[in-house]
Amino acid sequence: MFHCIDGTYQDWPPSTDFKTAFPELYADFSQAIPMPNYVRRDGVLNIASHFPSNTVAPDIGKIAFQSRPLFPLVINSIRVLGPKMYNAMASSDTPGTKGSTRLHMDMADAVNVMLYSAPTPDGKPGCAVWDIYDASDAGKIRDFLKNKFKGKFQNDPIHSQMFYLDFDLRKELYEEFGVKSYRIYQKPGDVVFIPAGCAHQVRCFSLELTFVARILTRKRVSGVQLGRLHEDCDRLRQPREHRPL
Numbered sequence: 001m002f003h004c005i006d007g008t009y010q011d012w013p014p015s016t017d018f019k020t021a022f023p024e025l026y027a028d029f030s031q032a033i034p035m036p037n038y039v040r041r042d043g044v045l046n047i048a049s050h051f052p053s054n055t056v057a058p059d060i061g062k063i064a065f066q067s068r069p070l071f072p073l074v075i076n077s078i079r080v081l082g083p084k085m086y087n088a089m090a091s092s093d094t095p096g097t098k099g100s101t102r103l104h105m106d107m108a109d110a111v112n113v114m115l116y117s118a119p120t121p122d123g124k125p126g127c128a129v130w131d132i133y134d135a136s137d138a139g140k141i142r143d144f145l146k147n148k149f150k151g152k153f154q155n156d157p158i159h160s161q162m163f164y165l166d167f168d169l170r171k172e173l174y175e176e177f178g179v180k181s182y183r184i185y186q187k188p189g190d191v192v193f194i195p196a197g198c199a200h201q202v203r204c205f206s207l208e209l210t211f212v213a214r215i216l217t218r219k220r221v222s223g224v225q226l227g228r229l230h231e232d233c234d235r236l237r238q239p240r241e242h243r244p245l
Contacts, residue, residue, distance in 0.1 A: 012085040029083050029211060032113075034191055039111050039215055046215045083113075083211040088128070088204045090120075099164030100128070101202040105138070108214040112192045116209040126188075126206030131165065131181035135197040140177040148172070158199050165201060 019026040019041070030040050037045045088100040117126030133141060138158065145157035148169070153160045165173060174180045181200075186192050194200055 012087075018083050026083070029113075029213075033111065033213070039213060041213075043215070048215065083213045086210045086212060088202070088208050088210070090126075090206045091203050093167050093203060095166055095168050097164055097166050097203075099166075099201050100204040100208075102161045102164050103141075103158060103199055103201040104161045105158055105197055105199045106194065106214070107196060109196050110194045110212055110214050112186070112194065112210050112212050114186050114188050114190055114192075114208060114210045117188050117204075118206040118208070120206050124205075126204070126208060128186040128205070128208055128210075129203045130184040130186060130192055130200060131170070131202075132184065132192075132194060132198050132200040133179065133181050135195065137177075137179045138197065138199055140179050141173065141199055144173050144177055144179075164203070 013021050018029075030036070033039045037043045040046065040049075042049050086101075091097055091100045114128060117128070120126055142157055145153070145163060149157065149163065153162045157163065163169075170181070184192055
């Protein structure tokens with residue numbers, strides 16, 4: 001079954017490796033994606049492809065998602081070496097909106113390929129609007145959300161996946177902390193690369209279908225930032241009574 005969050009159906013197939021379930025489609029995907037040396041599961045510059053087969057596989061594909069719109073957050077350990085399919089409905093940018101994908105960050109780099117987007121109600125081509133924030137701004141984003149939504153989330157305000165920064169919130173974030181996103185408009189056939197540790201969110205203009213794969217590469221995100229990210233996710237996996245303060 002799909003996992004549905006605010007009209008977004010995620011992580012399909014939910015418990016099976018796409019390569020095993022659909023080998024022909026997996027081969028087509030591997031041939032179609034750009035920068036194959038980085039992005040393919042067997043890419044020579046994808047660090048995950050160089051781990052010995054007799055060792056524990058790198059933990060690059062566990063996704064945290066909410067089983068329902070309200071907390072507590074439920075962590076599901078599903079390996080997502082990729083690709084995985086996401087279907088998203090249209091959403092607005094009005095105050096209080098949850099977007100199509102709420103603000104969050106991943107433990108590994110990701111590549112998102114849009115395969116289809118329905119026309120908007122007025123007949124214009126559909127697209128997805130990405131807001132990707134620099135990894136170095138994660139602390140400022142957390143402080144902003146903690147001040148703005150005190151008592152409305154548990155644990156980490158980014159990893160809880162409770163919020164979408166609409167126009168007003170993005171404006172406040174910039175005015176108070178000087179933080180703004182890298183905005184990307186993705187159309188069918190476009191590919192978006194999301195670095196590990198970068199908070200990001202998505203809003204769709206219409207019904208859309210994308211595939212996501214995760215990779216390990218050398219990049220500019222610091223070891224300290226990635227270490228903080230792994231610690232945050234490990235803490236969220238622990239039973240509530242065992243979590244450090």
